[in-house]
Amino acid sequence: MGSDSDDAEMADNGLRLKLAPFKLEHLQDYEPGGHHPVQLGDTLGDDGRYIVVHKLGHGGFANVWLCRDTRAQPLARYVALKILMTDVSVEEKCSELRVIHQLKAWSDAESASSKGAGYICLPLDKFDIDGPNGTHYCFVYPVLGPKVSLGLCRGSEDPDLVLRSVCFKVVEAIAFLHGHGMCHGDLTPINILHRISGLDGLSEDALLKTLGEPRRNKIYHRDSESDNHDNPSAPQYLVYPIDWHAVDSKYISSDPCVIDFGESFTASQPPEQLGIPGPYRSPELILEHKAGYGSDLWALGCTLFEIRTGRRLFDMFDDEDDVYLDAIVEVLGKMPEPWWSTTWAERKRLYEDQADESGKAIAVGDEEQHDVMGVNVTVHPSVAQVARSLMDKLAPGLWHLSDERDCHREVSYRERELFADLLGKLLTYAPEERISAEDALQHDWFKYEER
Numbered sequence: 001m002g003s004d005s006d007d008a009e010m011a012d013n014g015l016r017l018k019l020a021p022f023k024l025e026h027l028q029d030y031e032p033g034g035h036h037p038v039q040l041g042d043t044l045g046d047d048g049r050y051i052v053v054h055k056l057g058h059g060g061f062a063n064v065w066l067c068r069d070t071r072a073q074p075l076a077r078y079v080a081l082k083i084l085m086t087d088v089s090v091e092e093k094c095s096e097l098r099v100i101h102q103l104k105a106w107s108d109a110e111s112a113s114s115k116g117a118g119y120i121c122l123p124l125d126k127f128d129i130d131g132p133n134g135t136h137y138c139f140v141y142p143v144l145g146p147k148v149s150l151g152l153c154r155g156s157e158d159p160d161l162v163l164r165s166v167c168f169k170v171v172e173a174i175a176f177l178h179g180h181g182m183c184h185g186d187l188t189p190i191n192i193l194h195r196i197s198g199l200d201g202l203s204e205d206a207l208l209k210t211l212g213e214p215r216r217n218k219i220y221h222r223d224s225e226s227d228n229h230d231n232p233s234a235p236q237y238l239v240y241p242i243d244w245h246a247v248d249s250k251y252i253s254s255d256p257c258v259i260d261f262g263e264s265f266t267a268s269q270p271p272e273q274l275g276i277p278g279p280y281r282s283p284e285l286i287l288e289h290k291a292g293y294g295s296d297l298w299a300l301g302c303t304l305f306e307i308r309t310g311r312r313l314f315d316m317f318d319d320e321d322d323v324y325l326d327a328i329v330e331v332l333g334k335m336p337e338p339w340w341s342t343t344w345a346e347r348k349r350l351y352e353d354q355a356d357e358s359g360k361a362i363a364v365g366d367e368e369q370h371d372v373m374g375v376n377v378t379v380h381p382s383v384a385q386v387a388r389s390l391m392d393k394l395a396p397g398l399w400h401l402s403d404e405r406d407c408h409r410e411v412s413y414r415e416r417e418l419f420a421d422l423l424g425k426l427l428t429y430a431p432e433e434r435i436s437a438e439d440a441l442q443h444d445w446f447k448y449e450e451r
């Protein structure tokens with residue numbers, strides 16, 4: 001058992017983790033209403049159909065486990081089990097439940113005619129789990145791989161072509177959803193994973209050699225001498241998810257797959273607020289709480305930028321609405337009325353009423369600030385300094401900083417021009433004027449070929 005200084009986390013229920021809590025779900029969410037306690041080797045589903053082999057990830061409301069489906073014989077077959085917290089495992093609160101059945105029905109009806117359906121993660125099964133923390137919805141999905149574009153910078157012969165093709169498929173997925181009157185509601189690169197291949201048929205041992213053995217973070221009770229705790233609401237350890245950086249890229253397909261329909265809604269019944277993270281929130285969502293096709297298309301623009309360049313379009317240190325609006329205006333120029341003069345209260349403190357002759361917003365005290373900053377500030381070359389347009393933002397090209405080694409590629413001027421044009425059409429201020437996903441598929445950027 002660790003000393004107090006080793007204790008990385010203390011939950012209200014007296015439980016502690018031996019190691020730091022990074023990349024793990026919150027320990028305090030193991031309580032009635034929260035997560036179902038799962039341990040490696042557990043059997044879940046009818047007649048213990050699914051055996052837990054590894055952990056795939058966690059979100060705000062669920063843990064996702066890699067399991068072997070024991071009904072698949074003689075060759076092994078693996079699935080992802082997404083187990084929701086009890087508090088969200090009720091029909092009224094669970095958009096995912098409503099949406100995925102609808103998506104499956106549409107996809108079955110037109111699988112040959114719609115490619116977009118192939119880039120959406122559709123459920124294989126659904127069952128309930130009764131446990132110490134209540135009843136949990138459990139969705140069975142195909143196993144997918146890492147977050148979109150991870151590793152593509154180095155792992156393919158022509159990364160530029162592959163990344164544009166990944167973007168095209170993501171737009172196809174959104175066109176499929178929008179074509180059926182549905183909005184994703186939480187479109188970000190985190191919710192786009194790569195498909196994988198070659199894992200089915202491997203024995204569990206071979207699978208773990210390929211993906212890496214699961215690493216555990218032991219849980220114990222602060223008042224007990226024993227290494228084990230006796231709180232039935234929590235497992236004996238948390239499991240770190242698969243590290244896809246360490247997995248051979250031959251198992252990872254370049255096809256993307258859109259996941260997480262927990263914020264999805266029909267366009268005719270938009271919610272009053274969406275849980276989409278700050279960098280992907282459209283101005284009308286921030287200023288008017290208006291969600292719809294438009295907010296999805298804005299998020300699509302930010303997502304395509306990130307897939308193609310490896311960088312966030314609006315990457316701010318402070319996660320605050322005003323900070324994002326400021327970043328948006330700096331790049332896209334003055335907003336339309338009434339947002340500029342009335343709705344965005346903070347605007348007057350940051351920008352002059354009038355824009356310059358090209359529509360660029362003029363920062364209050366602009367010149368003084370530049371004087372203070374001076375000219376000799378050193379920043380990483382992936383940062384588009386003082387970017388006042390989408391072309392400026394694209395100038396540093398492709399940078400993947402999360403790979404073990406930085407990976408950089410130039411993006412040609414012609415490609416940047418075409419891409420900036422498409423992004424500009426997705427990031428138009430008026431949501432109803434944004435290019436639809438269906439029309440975006442016809443854009444010249446997707447036909448661009450390096451000469």
Ligand SMILES: Nc1ncnc2c1ncn2[C@@H]1O[C@H](COP(=O)(O)OP(=O)(O)OP(=O)(O)O)[C@@H](O)[C@H]1O
Nearest residue numbers: 056057058059060061062064080141142143144260
């Ligand atoms: N089918 C899958 N295959 C592999 N990994 C998956 C799969 N589905 C989800 N994951 C992993 O689990 C994580 C959490 O999944 P998901 O986003 O669906 O959960 P959530 O609780 O609904 O998240 P959020 O807090 O964004 O609403 C994902 O980010 C991803 O890493």
